[in-house]
Amino acid sequence: MDVTGSINNEEVIETIENEEDVDYSEERELVDDSCSTKVLDTCQAPRDSYYIVYILFYLFGITSLVPWNFLITANDYWMYKFRDVSNVTVYVRKTQFQAEFTSYLNVATAIPNLIFLVLNSLYGHLVSVKSRLQGSLVVVTLCFLVTTALVQVDTDKYQNTFFIVTMVSVVIMTAASAVFIGGLVGIASKFSREYMAAVISGQSLGGIIAAIAQIISLAFKISPLHSALIYFCIADIMVVLSLVSYVLLYKIDFFTHHILRGCGMGPNRHREVSMVLILKKIWVYAFSIFAVFGISMAVYPAVTVLVESHPVTSGTDWNNIFFVPVVNYLIFNCGDYAGRLVAGFLLRPMNQWLIATASVLRIVGVPMLMLCNAQPRKHLPVVFLWDYEYIAIMIVFAFTNGYLTNIVMINSTRVVEMHEREKASSVIATLLSVGLTAGAAVSMLLVRLL
Secondary structure: OOHHHOOOOOOOOOOOOOOHEEEEEEHOOOOOOOOOOOHHOOOOOOOHHHHHHHHHHHHHHHOOOOOHHHHHHHHHHHHHHOOOOOOOOOOOOHHHHHHHHHHHHHHHHHHHHHHHHHHHEEEEEEEHHHHHHHHHHHHHHHHHHHHHHHHOOOHHHEEEEHHHHHHHHHHHHHHHHHHHHHHHHHHHOOOOHHHHHHHHHHHHHHHHHHHHHHHHHHHHOHHHHHHHHHHHHHHHHHHHHHHHHHHOOOOOOOHHHHHHHOOOOOOOOOOOOOHHHHHHHHHHHHHHHHHHHHHHHOOOOOHHHHOOOOOOOOOOHHHHHHHHHHHHHHHHHHHHHHHHHHHHOOOOOOOOHHHHHHHHHHHHHHHHHOEEEEOOOOOOOOEEOHHHHHHHHHHHHHHHHHHHHHHHHHOOOOOOOOOHHHHHHHHHHHHHHHHHHHHHHHHHHHHOOO
């Protein structure tokens, strides 16, 4: 898919038979009074000069999952915060908090994400998109600043309190992120598909950035606290940068033109969008995205974060420091990102039933990852003991996750009318969240079954 070649190619805007029947009120809510609205006076769209809007959509995609990516990747920090403080001289098994924290984090992100995506879909129109996106970014910024500040607080004697405060902060951040994602998808649906792809790929790229940031901070061999401080400060900067960029976005004519008039959709007319009709068209794709993320979340990262390196060589950085960040986070996110990029070029399969079948078949990866060297375990044997076996399984699991995600997102918008795309994208995002929630619930059970 040639992004640079097609990004500025404008589809023919549908003819309006009666301009008096046109209602711009909804779109006008999105644009500040200081924005240039001269673009409405011409049918020719401005160009995305230097692809600034495309790049910013990529940035917003990255930022939309900053809470999830940076919190879930900071495993070394959480293991330190929830360590057994009564035994600091010898190696001990993971505490209950250490073993189950990732599962709790999954639930604390999945449930509010689902609730607020649904609320955004049903009642989001009552608040302008601009207010929703700016407000949600402010909330994420404030919560992440609190999380960053807690790095410097000694919580050894108050692990239960620290756990509760962390979970509450995560819930609030996730709720705000869900509002941001819902609004962002709605805006992206007014542009050509390359802009939606930028948002989707940006979300995956954010995971890579988070993993690299953690690995670099660990490479300095400083304490987990100082490492986490640097790590979270990077996240703070990214969110603030997105907040500033979003404000400036409304000064760009290319952006305001598409928001006010829509890309190839014409202005907002009083056209009824039937949810039942949309579900009839995309239910197979909705099921597919549910299956993809439900299966992935069932084991990643709750089970995979517990996998330990083998063979264990005492004192090596690979075993003690880099194994989890590199394999569980960097390799997974690189595989996921590669899958999304390849899907954008191949666009195969196109048949919805083949996509659904492939999505369900990924369940094979669940028992395979559970049979890797995840510790502690009481019930299941270790079948895939060696690092290379675990890495190979992880690469395939991650690649198929990214590949099928992009295939579903691209194809689901092709089976609906232009004016139905925004609502269809919202439905797919909601079912994705349902999959995350279901997978997170299952992950807590699977950890106990190890």
